Amino acid sequence: TFNELYESGKMILMTCDKPPQSLSSLEERLRSRFSSGLIVDIQPADYETRIAILNRRMQDEHINLSDDIVDYIASNFASNIRELDGAFKTVVAYCFLANSFTLDDAKIALKDMISPKQAKQVTPEIIVEVVARAYNITVSDIMSNKRSKEILVPRQVCMFLCRSELNMTYPKIGEFFAGKDHSTVLHACNKIETSLKDENSETSIRIDSIKKRLFN
Template sequence: MTFNNIETLKEALKDLIGKKSYETWFQSLDIEMTEQDSWTIWTPNLFYKQRVEQQFKIPIKEVSKALSCEIDIHVNQKNHLSKNVPSKTEEASEQPFQKKKTTSTDEPQSVSSSKSLFKYSFDNFIVGPNNQLAHAIALAVSTNPGQTYNPFFLYSPVGLGKTHIMQAIAMSIQKHNPEYKIKYLSTEQFTNELIASIQNKTIEQFRTKYRTMDVLLLDDIQFLEGKERTQEEFFHTFNQLYNENKQIILSSDRSPTDIPRLEDRLISRFEWGIKADIEAPDFETRVAILQKKSENTQARISPDILQYIASNFTSNIRELEGALLKVLALSQFQSTEISLDTVQQHFQPQKKAPTVHLTPDRIQNIICEHFNISIEDLNSSKRKRMIVIPRQIAMYLCRELTAYSFPEIGAFFGGKDHTTIMHAHEKLKKSYQTDQELKITIDKLIEKIRG
C-alpha cells in the first residue's frame, strides 16, 4: 500500500516514542518521499544521523506497519544545521542565525537567503479578533526592529500561536536584514547554556554570544521563575541589548506581573515596551484555521466537518490541529470522501454545556467557607500556598460550572487578567487527573456548590 501522508506518520511516531523525544529529535527534521514507499530523513550532522539510525529506524518501521503500509527509510546527512539540533559537540549546538562572518569563537551558523530556518511565517498566520493586536505589533516590530516596540512581550496560555508569531517576526527580519544576528530559543535552553558555561568556565563567551545579538527572541520566559543566577545574567543581557537598540522579544503563558518569584527589576523592564495577549480563537477564526490547514493537503474535507471540529475543540489551536490530523488520517484509508457521521463516531466532544444558574459569587463563598479564608484574601494577589490553592480551585470551578468567559471570571477575582484564569484552569484540569486527593476535594466542592 502506498502511503504519502508524512504528517500522519509523524503524529503516530510522536505517540509511540513520546512527545519529548519526538520534539528533541524529529520536530525540525525534513522528511521527504523520494520515490514510492521510500522516504528520506535529512539530518544536520553525523552525530544526529547516527542517533536516528540507531534508535528510531525500528520505531518508524513499526509505525508504518501500524498504518498498513511498508516504507523504506533512508537517513542522510545535510551539509548545514537545522534549528534546535541537540548534540554533545559545539558544532551541533543551536547557533544564532546570521549572514555576516564573525570573529567570535562561538561562530553563528551562516544561513542561505533562499531557505529560512524558521518554520512559521506571517503568510500562514490566521488573524482574528483574538490576536489582531499581537499580529499588528509583530508586523511593526519586524519592519523596524529595535525602534518601534522594544521589548515586545507576548503572552497567552499554551497552544494559541505565540511561537508562530515569534518565528514569523524572526523570519521577516531575517529576510529583510540578512546581515542581522538573530537568536530564537527557549528559556530552558538559555538556562542550560548558562549552566554549561559556568561548569566549563566559558561564561565570557556565553555573554559575548547573547549580548551581541541584533534580535533576541526568548520563549517561555515564565521558566525564569526562581532561577536567581539565570535572572541575574539575563538582566544584564537585557540591559546591554536594550541600550544598543537591539530588538528583544519575549513570550510567556502569563503577564509579567503574574510570574511568581520573578525579580521586580525584570518585571519593570519587561513592561518598558509593549505587551500583547492572545485569547482563544472564536468559532469563525477556528474554522478559518482549519480551512487553511486543510488546503495544504490532498484530502477533501467538507465544510460541515470543519465546523464540527471547530465547535468541539475550542481551548487552543494545537488541539484543533490535532483533531484535523486525525480526520486526515481517517480519510487516508477511505476510498470515498469522509463523512460527518464517520467523524462523529471517532470524536468525543470536549465542549461541556455550562451550568448557567451557578454564579462565581456562590462558588467563591463555598470555597472560602471550605478552606476557612476570606473573600478578600481569595481575590488578592497574595502568594501563600494556603490562599493560592483555593484561589486556583475557585477559578477552575468558575470556568467548569458557569457560562462566564475567562475575562469575565477575572473580573470576579479582583480584576485579574484572563490569562491568569486560563493558567489556573489548565493547571487544575491536569492536576484533577493525577492528584487523587485533590480530585476528591474538588468533587466534594462540586456537590456542595450544586446543592
C-alpha cells in the first residue's frame, strides 16, 4: 500500500511520538524510507497560540467571552487542543444555561475537568507564559537575546522564579533560556532579589501578582 501511494505521487502523512530511526521494531528499509520525507517536530501549542485558537472559536460561534475567562481556559488546558476545545464548549454551555458570563462561572463549569495536581503544576514554560502576560510582551521576546529593559527585566524575573519556586540549578536555568551562562543567571537572580527588599517596589508588586497566578 505504501509503495502504491508513493509511486502514484500521493502525499503520505504519518505521525509518531519518536523519529523514524528510533522505531527499532520496524525493518531498516522501512525506517530509511520513512526518514526520506520531511520530518517535523510538533510541539504543544504555546499560550499565545491557545489564545488565538480560543479567539477564533469565539468568532466562529459568535460568542464574546471576557479576557480573564479566555486566559483561564488557555492557562489550564495547555497539553491538548481537543481538551482546550472541550473546555471552551463546556464554559459556553454552562454560561448560557446560567445566563451569566463571569470568571467564577467558568471556574465552576471547569472544576471537574481541572484536577488539583494539574492546577498546581508549574513548569519553566508556564512561568515564562505568565510573566510574559504580566509584562504585556510575548514568550518569544523573553526567550530571545533582546536586551532592552522592557525585555531584560521580565527575563530576569523568569530566571529568579525558576530558581526560587522550582529549585532549578543555575546551569539548568541557563540551558532553558537559550544557553545563557551561569554568571548571567546568577546576576539576574541577585538583581531581582535585591529589588524584592523593597516590598513596595514595582518588581515586588509584579512578582506577588505573578505568584498568585501561578499557584492559586
